[in-house]
Amino acid sequence: MAATNIEVWQEATVNRTEVIADGILRIELEPAQPKRADPGSHIDLMVRLEGIEAKRSYSIVDSSADGKQLVISVLRAPLSRGGSEFMHQLAAGDRLKITQPLQNFPLRVGAPRYILLAGGVGITAIAKMASVLKRIKADYTLVFAGRTRTAMAYLAQLQAEHGSRLEVHVDDEGSSLNVQKLLARVQDGTELYMCGPIRLMDAVRRGWGERELDPSALRYETFGNSGWHDPEEFIVRVPQLDLEVRVPQGRSMLEALQDAGAEMMYDCRKGECGLCEVRITELTGRIDHRDVFYSERQKRQASKMNCCVSRAVTSETGAQQDARRSSPAVVTIEPN
Numbered sequence: 001m002a003a004t005n006i007e008v009w010q011e012a013t014v015n016r017t018e019v020i021a022d023g024i025l026r027i028e029l030e031p032a033q034p035k036r037a038d039p040g041s042h043i044d045l046m047v048r049l050e051g052i053e054a055k056r057s058y059s060i061v062d063s064s065a066d067g068k069q070l071v072i073s074v075l076r077a078p079l080s081r082g083g084s085e086f087m088h089q090l091a092a093g094d095r096l097k098i099t100q101p102l103q104n105f106p107l108r109v110g111a112p113r114y115i116l117l118a119g120g121v122g123i124t125a126i127a128k129m130a131s132v133l134k135r136i137k138a139d140y141t142l143v144f145a146g147r148t149r150t151a152m153a154y155l156a157q158l159q160a161e162h163g164s165r166l167e168v169h170v171d172d173e174g175s176s177l178n179v180q181k182l183l184a185r186v187q188d189g190t191e192l193y194m195c196g197p198i199r200l201m202d203a204v205r206r207g208w209g210e211r212e213l214d215p216s217a218l219r220y221e222t223f224g225n226s227g228w229h230d231p232e233e234f235i236v237r238v239p240q241l242d243l244e245v246r247v248p249q250g251r252s253m254l255e256a257l258q259d260a261g262a263e264m265m266y267d268c269r270k271g272e273c274g275l276c277e278v279r280i281t282e283l284t285g286r287i288d289h290r291d292v293f294y295s296e297r298q299k300r301q302a303s304k305m306n307c308c309v310s311r312a313v314t315s316e317t318g319a320q321q322d323a324r325r326s327s328p329a330v331v332t333i334e335p336n
């Protein structure tokens, strides 16, 4: 049976790990209750951070047809919420709690043409889609953008598999992706699937809207782990609950509030559904919106934030970074 969104938890064994690109670890898992993984599917799994379990999501980059082997690839992100550090310490024989494959980024077969866009480790959500489109002889272009070739996982395999259908953009070779030029090539009927850093996805979403392209033909996956600013420690105040909570670099605001005993509403934990929205009543600093739920206008207003991914920061300038160390940003909220 194909993947769904019903969480079924199980044990999985790590069969093998291998560093495949700068900071990217490929992890082969053998689940106890295998289930087929369709293109675009992911697993949730439990990582342990300072003795506390926390849920993280990773795309299934490859799998056996029967689902007895699932492959994920994890970028080490020292400034993120800490899950990647845990994942990078895994070794063959370790056991994990994982879900069966979940699907909220399905590939719709039958479009006249496709653009698949991957930025950095976002290729993990896209690679299997490209394989399927090749197999069914669809008209597709796979666009893969990265900082350096050595940081682009699976690049050699993708070149061998997709040949001239693969378009590679590498920042340090002066061939960075130009989003406007890419969107100018979108013809009627094209479906665009993307996964990558929030800046890339924001630029594509903005350009897609400006060109009045069909909104239902733009599909994306986000794991809510990158923003416009490096994560900083900040303070969240909830007067109604008499709470003042420190949110460290490696923890989300949602997690920090839950750790402090607040009962919070949430669902995706990836900045997609808006269920964890809180109202901002006071702010010292600015909000680094890391969700894909709000429009640009809503983000500018900064009256609300999705606390599963978005953070408060002081400022992006060097001078103010020094001030930040003694005075973290402070956001006062009303809980959801």
Ligand code: FES
Pocket (backbone or CB within 6 Å): 265, 266, 267, 268, 269, 270, 271, 272, 273, 274, 275, 276, 277, 291, 293, 306, 307, 308, 309
């Ligand atoms: S839980 Fe879905 S956006 Fe935060």
